Amino acid sequence: MSGPLTCSVSDLSAMLGPNATAAAEYICGQLGTVNNKFTDAAYAVDNTYLLFSAYLVFSMQIGFAMLCAGSVRAKNTMNIMLTNVLDAAAGGLFYYLFGYAFAFGGSSEGFIGRHNFALRDFPTLTSDYSYFLYQWSFAIAAAGITSGSIAERTQFVAYLIYSSFLTGFVYPVVSHWFWSPFGWASPFRSADDRLFNTGAIDFAGSGVVHMVGGIAGLWGALVEGPRRGRFEKSGRAIALRGHSASLVVLGTFLLWFGWYGFNPGSFTKILVPYETGSSYGQWSGIGRTAVTTTLAGSTAALTTLFGKRLLSGHWNVTDVCNGLLGGFAAITGGCSVVEPWAAIVCGFVAALVLIGCNKLAEIVQYDDPLEAAQLHGGCGAWGLIFVGLFAKEKYLNEVYGETPGRPYGLLMGGGGKLLGAQLVQILVVAGWVSATMGTLFFLLKRLGLLRISEKDEMAGMDMTRHGGFAYMYYDNDDESHRAIQLQRVDPGSPFPRSVTPRV
């Protein structure tokens, strides 16, 4: 904001000559009103911007639900979509009760917040409801990611427990470290107090959201093991194909759409001029962020298209969709502080990282139905490194405050300190999430609450736990289709020996 109007009656009065105090007061009064009206307008504009960005981020839940549904087998569709709905709903409750407070609640020693539980003493002078809603939509995004890794074989009770724990505690603590003005590694700390003189730069959450979701998923999937039939005894991998490519593409496009709230929205304010009265301001940075986001995803998609054509011989739409999303996960950390051409590099490498991580997963027989750990964990980590290499000094100063001599991207001439901070972030996020979520998943396994039985897995969870198959394209009384009809299983009844009537 350009400097507020500071009208001094005594100064003006002296300048106006004798008996001019009244005139000076009058004029200053008018300008004071003008100042207030500007302040009002700025709040309205910024809240509009942030609220609509929050709605966009929320729409990513739809996208992820469709992506998940399309990527799993038909017999587990209702299960995974229910987990997506519950991530949002349970997340709403737990983030309100605890999560926001841990993440952004007042001053702290740097590890965890401790005010504003259940939005007590809220809104504050600096944070309004729009900010809470925006942060909530981020929190449920992180939880959604994890559900992809453990799909098709996890007990529903386990979903509820891990999801509440992740959204209510694990994720908020991480966001406190890197996004709160008090976080120990945050670039928003006062300039003399920052990690390596910079703080770790993770603008919209390659680490805070994507790595957290991905590493949590990694532990769930590791602890419970691969789906049955995924790896033969010989070690050969069998593709357990999703049931609807249309839903995968629909979901991917919805995520792309929502990412325009995720990345540019993380500025939280749009009415911030860099040089008052000029056309260049925070709105330019926001537009540029939307462009870097677009270019990274587009490049990752094209790279994956041609890469997979070389590797497998055909043009694979679901792989291209995953590559696209990997590009977005990677650019998320640095979208606001790099040039558009750098975003092209980011997307290109992200596609290769994803292909590499998938190959590695196959080799170690790690099964992740949504490739979530590889995509969000792997590409998210690359995204943090990318910032340490390509962050531009000018943009860092605009986004994180003018600080002469601040470190910036190594390949841009800014030294190695920023990269160092990024590596610290990667290690710390991996360590914290592994310690917390790994322990939780291990406990759940010990208590027999994690994985479903073999019988249930073969029949599919919709049948056994959710009241019936997700799809019914032919009526119950349609004789001609009896061969492919499935019977509804009543809840509480023992599971029938055969699912279809013999023809």
Next chain:
Amino acid sequence: MSAALTCSAADLSSLLGPNATAAAEYICGQLGTVNNRFTDAAFAIDNTYLLFSAYLVFSMQLGFAMLCAGSVRAKNTMNIMLTNVLDAAAGGLFYYLFGYAFAFGGSSQGFIGRHNFALKDFPTLTSDYSFFLYQWAFAIAAAGITSGSIAERTQFVAYLIYSSFLTGFVYPVVSHWFWSPDGWASPFRSPENRLFGTGAIDFAGSGVVHMVGGIAGLMGALIEGPRRGRFEKSGRAIALRGHSASLVVLGTFLLWFGWYGFNPGSFAKILVPYESGSSYGQWSGIGRTAVTTTLAGSTAALTTLFGKRLLSGHWNVTDVCNGLLGGFAAITGGCSVVEPWAAIVCGFVAALVLIACNKLAEIVQYDDPLEAAQLHGGCGAWGLIFVGLFAKEKYVNEVYGAAPGRPYGLFMGGGGKLLGAQFVQILVIAGWVSATMGTLFFILKKLDLLRISEKDEMAGMDMTRHGGFAYMYYDNDDESHKATQLQRVEP
């Protein structure tokens, strides 16, 4: 923008009496700050408006992907959705590298732009990143349209080539002619330089986007010929029905949703008062544009509903969806410069135009899986004519700058010059796109890169080129469903 605060210290000083210079400077300084803060606020508001409009236009990719998927047979679903994803991704790269520069890059001789390649020297004083993103969203919409005409029988390599060429060159040049301040037919030129005293009026792209996409599709579909089984030897047409009406309706609604960015967003700025301090400003025009859009689509949908009931005997949801979209394609050119009642006329005629174009296509044995050439080409052309008939003088002056004596809609008393300019636009677009894209498709055919083989077409492209069927409702190991199982074909 209302007039800037222009505080003159000399004027104020003399008014305040002797020794008042300092006071005058002080007050003027304060008012100067006020002026700057208004400017800042306006930039923030206008950028918010344009960015969110761009996101809405982007969501039309999603809508078009679902519309396409639902309109083709299941065995080609993955193919057409991949083309939609790639239109957006390849478009992103090529529009950034070349397309934006050709379309809006700096001053030109009127044919093609030549600055800002790869966004060099950007942002400018007049165009920021939000404008680039908005224009990119439009460019990929045009490329998406064409993919519908050549669906189900085109090699994937041909898609990549035509899409890059269309988004990176053919479309940007057209948008330069009609939307750049330098374009030879643009209504944004200085008044003495405008074609027929007006320039061609195509507010959000009935011609620039819809005709370009539709004519390109027409060329592709003509050159490669109809899908096998579409027309019997006797000439009778067989409907090759799409596999999911739900996806068609989902896609149509998403396109409707996104059109609220496509049409009203084309104002690019919202904070422009027409009379400062009053409630009537550009925001009113924007709202009115959203209303004309809605009315045209709605009327077209209802007209199609009853029209098809008469023609075929039943209420057809997929036809109504196409009619709705035809109404939108038609109103796109004049949405900001006509009265709401005129939008109803527009939609009504658009529905009839679409039905007629479809009949014509059947007669000449032209096969277009999405009716894209008929809808976007036919209704788009009608949309341009519509502007020449119904454009209202007051609105044209508000949107394109007050110019006394400017031509406007023929039926509104504005003479025939605007209609003339619209005809020029129709002819020029049809000619340019036919010449460029027609040549490209012809070359692709000669190089044997255009159409897939008969065997691949019968088996479906998902099996043969995309790794397998799009849908799998039953597991591989579920014995009871073996009858309906499809086996994966190795490449």
